[in-house]
Amino acid sequence: MLVALIINIIAIGTLVYSFTQSSRKSIQALKTALVKGLKLAPWMVGIIVLIGIALSFVPPEVIERYLGGEMTIYQVVAAALIGTVSMIPNLITLPLAGSLIDSGASYTTIAAFLTTLTMVGFVTMPLEIKLLGKKITFWRNLLAFFFAIIIAVIIGVLM
Amino acid sequence: MKQESIADNLKKLAIFLALTAVILILMRYLFPEQSALSLEVMRDYSMEVALIFPPVLLLMGLADVWIPEDMVKQYLGKTSGWRGILLSLFLGTLPTGPLFIAFPIASEMLKKGARIANVVVFLGAWASLKMPQIGVEIQFLGLEFAFYRAGLTFIAVICIALITDKLLKRSEISWGKILKE
Numbered sequence: 469m470l471v472a473l474i475i476n477i478i479a480i481g482t483l484v485y486s487f488t489q490s491s492r493k494s495i496q497a498l499k500t501a502l503v504k505g506l507k508l509a510p511w512m513v514g515i516i517v518l519i520g521i522a523l524s525f526v527p528p529e530v531i532e533r534y535l536g537g538e539m540t541i542y543q544v545v546a547a548a549l550i551g552t553v554s555m556i557p558n559l560i561t562l563p564l565a566g567s568l569i570d571s572g573a574s575y576t577t578i579a580a581f582l583t584t585l586t587m588v589g590f591v592t593m594p595l596e597i598k599l600l601g602k603k604i605t606f607w608r609n610l611l612a613f614f615f616a617i618i619i620a621v622i623i624g625v626l627m
Numbered sequence: 628m629k630q631e632s633i634a635d636n637l638k639k640l641a642i643f644l645a646l647t648a649v650i651l652i653l654m655r656y657l658f659p660e661q662s663a664l665s666l667e668v669m670r671d672y673s674m675e676v677a678l679i680f681p682p683v684l685l686l687m688g689l690a691d692v693w694i695p696e697d698m699v700k701q702y703l704g705k706t707s708g709w710r711g712i713l714l715s716l717f718l719g720t721l722p723t724g725p726l727f728i729a730f731p732i733a734s735e736m737l738k739k740g741a742r743i744a745n746v747v748v749f750l751g752a753w754a755s756l757k758m759p760q761i762g763v764e765i766q767f768l769g770l771e772f773a774f775y776r777a778g779l780t781f782i783a784v785i786c787i788a789l790i791t792d793k794l795l796k797r798s799e800i801s802w803g804k805i806l807k808e
Contacts, residue, residue: 471723471759472678479682482689493692501688505681506636508731510643512680515727516672517647521654524665555725557671558760566767578768579776587754587780592727599734600746601800607791608747612754615783623775 511595518591519555526554528564532571535581539574539624547577548616551584552609555591576624583616672725679724687735696739703741712785715745719752723760729753743800744792751784 486494531554535547556564565578588609589596596605655662703711719729733746756777764773 469678472675475679475722476682479685479689483685486689486693494689497688497692498685499688500691501684503632503636504687504731505684506633506640508680508684509640512676512727513643513647516669516676517650519672520665520667520669521661523668524658524661527664557668557675557725558763559671560668562760562763562767569768575772579772582776583755583780586726587751589726592730595727596730599730600737603795603800604743604747604791607794608750608787611787611790612751612783615787619776619779619783622779623772626775627771 511598515555515592515595519557522554522591523556528556528560531564532568535568535577536571536573539577543577544580544617544620547581548584548613548620551581551586551616552588552613553590554585555589556585558586561585574624575627576620579623580616580620583619584613587612587616675724676728679722679728683722683724683728683732687732691735694739699736699739699741703736703745705742707742707745711742711745712748712788715741715749716752716756716781716784719749720756720758722753723757726750726754737800742792743795743797744788747788747791748784751780751787755780756784 483494483497486497531550534550535543537543561582565582568578569575593605593609596609600608651662651666654665701707702714707714722729729750733750736746736749737743761773761777764776
């Protein structure tokens with residue numbers, strides 16, 4: 469929340485400063501922001517709705533059932549896959565991960581889950597492809613998935 | 628940017644919102660139990676996006692008129708090397724909010740001549756190395772776990788970026804399909 473506030477203050481401060489330098493350029497910047505915002509808005513709404521619907525059919529309790537308990541290599545891969553296909557707000561994820569650890573889940577599994585959850589995005593791929601192209605999207609996500617498993621395994625060894 | 632372009636996009640957005648409303652109403656009747664939960668998640672996410680997206684757009688607009696392409700090329704371009712990687716990493720750790728808000732920024736970076744490696748580093752840092760997020764992670768998962776995860780992710784993000792950069796040529800990728808006029 470605080471960070472969001474700071475970003476807003478910085479943006480408004482920069483805008484005010486920009487106006488003192490050139491109002492023509494500032495108005496152009498505002499127009500660019502507005503047009504981009506309008507173009508991106510349907511994507512943002514779509515992603516949010518999709519996340520909401522998906523999460524309601526696979527609630528945290530279900531995830532808890534799969535990721536808790538004895539660690540196996542299947543479970544680590546499953547954790548990475550669940551993290552890939554789901555998009556859960558951080559506000560929910562980190563407490564969920566914490567309670568999973570408390571109830572006996574392994575750090576390896578949780579690391580795999582958290583890393584793919586944040587770095588690999590299945591739901592957001594159409595937007596990523598539109599904005600960054602198929603190739604960057606494909607390689608970035610694929611490599612992030614593999615590195616997530618490597619990170620998880622090393623964390624398992626270290627902890 | 629012309630006036631029609633704004634009106635046009637407003638119309639598209641209105642149609643999209645109407646469709647979304649229909650889906651949500653259908654869901655309320657077909658799956659009343661899930662509907663309540665999904666609305667709650669949507670509300671939380673919308674709040675986050677509503678707080679972060681406007682200032683990000685504003686900063687993107689300002690960057691567009693004030694930051695010359697040469698400057699982006701100099702600091703983040705092909706020849707920026709490790710300095711460019713570290714700068715992108717640093718830029719990615721500052722904000723908050725979900726990764727999909729970073730995609731338009733990354734797209735602008737590419738358009739202005741940033742190196743692919745730097746764009747991928749920026750996205751990776753935004754996804755998993757955001758400082759506010761690591762703070763919360765320490766709280767719920769402990770310092771040791773957060774420290775190892777962040778350290779390993781730091782290395783992984785740089786590896787992913789350098790591999791992607793090696794595999795792809797700038798000329799082969801098509802970016803910014805939505806934002807281009």
